[in-house]
Amino acid sequence: MSVSVDIAGVTKRFGDFVAVDRVSLQIRKGEFFSLLGPSGCGKTTLLRMIGGFEFPTEGVIRIGDRDVTWLPPYKRPVNMVFQSSALFPHLTVIENVAFGLRYKGLNNGAAKQKARDALALVRLEGFEDRPPAQLSGGQRQRVALARALAMEPEVLLLDEPLAALDQKLRKEVQLELKNLQKSLGLTFVFVTHDQEEALTMSDRIAVMNQGRVEQLDASHHVFEYPKTEFVAQFMGAPNFFTGVVKSLAEGLLYIGGRTEADIRARTTSDTWRPNDPVRFVVRPEKLDLRTKSGTSDGEVSIEVTIEDRVYQGVNTVWVVRGDDGERYMIYEQNDRPFQESSRFRVGGRAFMSWNPRDTVVLEKKS
Ligand SMILES: Nc1ncnc2c1ncn2[C@@H]1O[C@H](COP(=O)(O)OP(=O)(O)OP(=O)(O)O)[C@@H](O)[C@H]1O
Numbered sequence: 486m487s488v489s490v491d492i493a494g495v496t497k498r499f500g501d502f503v504a505v506d507r508v509s510l511q512i513r514k515g516e517f518f519s520l521l522g523p524s525g526c527g528k529t530t531l532l533r534m535i536g537g538f539e540f541p542t543e544g545v546i547r548i549g550d551r552d553v554t555w556l557p558p559y560k561r562p563v564n565m566v567f568q569s570s571a572l573f574p575h576l577t578v579i580e581n582v583a584f585g586l587r588y589k590g591l592n593n594g595a596a597k598q599k600a601r602d603a604l605a606l607v608r609l610e611g612f613e614d615r616p617p618a619q620l621s622g623g624q625r626q627r628v629a630l631a632r633a634l635a636m637e638p639e640v641l642l643l644d645e646p647l648a649a650l651d652q653k654l655r656k657e658v659q660l661e662l663k664n665l666q667k668s669l670g671l672t673f674v675f676v677t678h679d680q681e682e683a684l685t686m687s688d689r690i691a692v693m694n695q696g697r698v699e700q701l702d703a704s705h706h707v708f709e710y711p712k713t714e715f716v717a718q719f720m721g722a723p724n725f726f727t728g729v730v731k732s733l734a735e736g737l738l739y740i741g742g743r744t745e746a747d748i749r750a751r752t753t754s755d756t757w758r759p760n761d762p763v764r765f766v767v768r769p770e771k772l773d774l775r776t777k778s779g780t781s782d783g784e785v786s787i788e789v790t791i792e793d794r795v796y797q798g799v800n801t802v803w804v805v806r807g808d809d810g811e812r813y814m815i816y817e818q819n820d821r822p823f824q825e826s827s828r829f830r831v832g833g834r835a836f837m838s839w840n841p842r843d844t845v846v847l848e849k850k851s
């Protein structure tokens with residue numbers, strides 16, 4: 486697959502502060518690529534450097550096979566939707582969307598038609614003649630999106646474009662945007678701090694932490710096989726276990742120790758040695774709470790104390806503590822009507838169980 490954006494050893498410093506720290510990654514042509522991470526981790530700064538609104542302190546950026554590191558935005562085959570939309574206040578919605586098209590040389594009729602199509606994509610038919618001041622924040626954001634889409638750039642850079650939308654509309658627009666990207670065959674670089682949004686839309690996700698890329702993988706892979714505690718935490722799996730390597734054979738790691746149970750876990754690394762300390766994760770929805778230990782064959786089971794029960798609609802969250810002092814979250818799917826009473830009570834003891842295949846071994850610390 487051909488490369489659309491190549492980021493090679495890019496660092497951005499603001500004075501002494503390192504906002505983007507030696508990032509290297511390649512975005513493929515036609516893919517939906519997301520930069521995911523908490524506030525302040527450097528997502529916008531990296532995106533702005535791809536767009537030409539900021540220049541790297543070190544490193545090279547190529548788009549297609551052109552070095553664009555020092556080119557201004559208008560000389561790059563990209564368009565950017567900014568975190569807060571900047572519309573021309575004195576132009577109407579349709580004039581805002583058609584503006585760049587007119588500038589590109591389209592006649593008024595053709596530009597307006599394309600603008601109307603783009604507005605339909607973001608569900609803003611009927612808003613053509615309003616000035617931006619008479620729109621809600623979410624509507625303004627969609628005008629900015631339509632304006633960028635109408636230009637049909639090779640690469641579209643999107644900085645949290647759906648953040649201002651309510652949840653229902655946001656979910657709809659997520660799917661539409663994804664379909665649109667696929668059908669037009671555009672390359673999207675999408676910034677978000679919402680893991681569910683990134684999973685819904687992306688082919689691949691780069692998870693960022695303090696200016697660095699912690700993990701870059703297919704989206705389901707980032708979710709199911711986090712490599713670090715930070716990624717696991719960010720993807721909603723804050724369940725960490727400590728063990729020790731007993732042996733290693735044919736891609737399987739045998740872990741024992743604090744868990745008082747032997748676990749066979751898949752590992753892609755062969756650098757493990759017996760007696761190495763090992764950290765691993767089990768996702769909350771893969772854990773079960775049981776009254777008895779080892780109720781089904783091959784299950785791992787640990788005795789825990791129940792500390793809390795939280796009703797969340799779809800799930801009930803059980804917060805438990807192991808005898809090693811670690812806290813764990815267990816999601817129980819609410820597939821039956823809610824009842825005050827339960828087999829388990831806060832303060833009581835129970836067994837936390839899982840299928841050993843759901844054990845995810847984190848990267849070995851060097
Ligand atoms: N022009 C600047 N001068 C100094 N520091 C800056 C500048 N722009 C960004 N930073 C700092 O760089 C870091 C990364 O900022 P950036 O805007 O890239 O974060 P982000 O991941 O997009 O966060 P958010 O999710 O809140 O938008 C932040 O700590 C920010 O304060």
Ligand SMILES: [Mg+2]
Binds near residue numbers: 528529
């Ligand atoms: Mg940002």
